[in-house]
Amino acid sequence: MLDEFVDEERIAYFSMEIALRNEIPIYSGGLGVLAGDTVRSAADLELPLVTVSLVSRAGYCHQEINTKGQQIEHPDPWQPEDWATPLDAKIAVPIEGKMVWIGAWLYVLKGHMNGQQPVILLDTDLDENSAEDRRLTHTLYGGDSTYRLKQEIILGIGGVRMLQALGFQIREYHLNEGHAALLALELLRRYAYPKEELRPGESPYNLPRVRDLCNFTTHTPVEAGHDKFSYDLVQQVLGDFIDLATLKLLAGKENLNMTRLALNLSEYVNGVAKRHAELSRKMFPGYRVKSVTNGVHPFTWTHPSFAKLYDTYLPGWCHEPELLARAECCIADEAIWKAHQEAKQQLIKTVKEDTQIALDPALPILGFARRMTTYKRPDLLFTDIERLQAIARQQPFQIVLAGKAHPKDEGGKRLIDLLHAHQRELADSIPIAFLPNYGMDLALTMVAGVDVWLNTPLPPLEASGTSGMKAALNGVPSLSVLDGWWIEGCIEGITGWAIGDGKEGEEESALLYQKLEQVVLPLYFKDSNGWIAVMKGTISKNASFFNSHRMMRRYAAEAYLR
Known part of the structure; x- marks a missing residue:
């Protein structure tokens, strides 16, 4: 089954999480969805990738909302054999002084055209391993720092060894975030100079060769967000895999910083938006960090009603999404509005089925859905309840919310509690629905069915963000804080x-209310032609550019073929 994938050189794309489909819950948020869109575009463009990730048998988490509005997490297991094929190869990696064996599953991601991509999912749930080691690839981002380090050994070191065992010819490696940075240590060992060629005291490691093989995409705009491990823990878990002096030179003196390790051992480095690349250069002075702004997969994130519309008026848009730039002049207003109403009715139906709340199709719907964590600020809209009610009395609107908090993120869980408290408080004035268990399918329903996509991160913590890009493919405009991709996308x-205008010290809640009351809602209620013009602008200016086809063409031209 691998024969058709191992006969040409490929780019090895490593990601701790990846959103392959809704039924395979091995992703937690934007990083995994981006990885999935990367591979989907590679399939459409027939770029030779092979993706490496973890099987994460226990999934991420299945979210239940109890009667008090609190998140209850449940395991969300999946059966790899239902979707993937077991592979014969087994390799081992050193963990805590013993060898832990790793098997693999092959998932073939098939594009909507003719392309397909191999995805290798690493699995330690093997008879050869102890009960503890069998669980190392069970839970995505589970356990403590020791568990995390072991997972990153499996992903990075184990991933390189598995590709070799399976017969893949690797041209270059692409690290999607620093989780896979240990793969560079495996490459250092693989391409070490022969001992007999070394002068006394000379390092055996061929750093230029390894750097030339590695590309690194960083997603984290603040120092505290990067994975770090104490060297005591590293020595306990990884032993003398690489001598400590060299490791400290490459990964930091105080602890093993996975981002710094990736920076030092990658020839090509990029941030995921222009602002993020600027921040990364400031965080890590002396490194050349380019910017390739993220994108989303056109076919995956376009509602069927809009896909049919684009097929009619802009044939070929899936392969060349830049054709969407013609939406302003080539698609009639009535056709845009009809497609949107179909998507909106689907959302209204979903809300009714899941929450028993009946939304009014004549009123605008504000949507907010993403990983629930404090810096995303889902509560910003509810800063001044009286002001929000006053706006709604004059210009009524509805709100649909969704998002999971990490099981260990108490702040994120409190936000979900708070949102439900606001829902109860505003029950008589503003219809609000919180849809449970946010995933890929629900995301498409929401980004296509709402009228306005709301995004309120605390700058500069949004490295890029992609949900607003998905909304743009469906003609849904964003109302967003100027951070991440929206700095580039907002006209x-x-x-x-x-x-606001992105300046520090702004009272963003007041500015949000002002824009909503004085600009957004009046346009919706009083100028339907003007509203549809914004919908068209969203498609032609943003959907045509902020897509993963453009992103992958940039990677191919600037990173893979350099």
């Missing part, structure tokens, strides 16, 4: 609206 009044 005021044409693709959506900015909350």
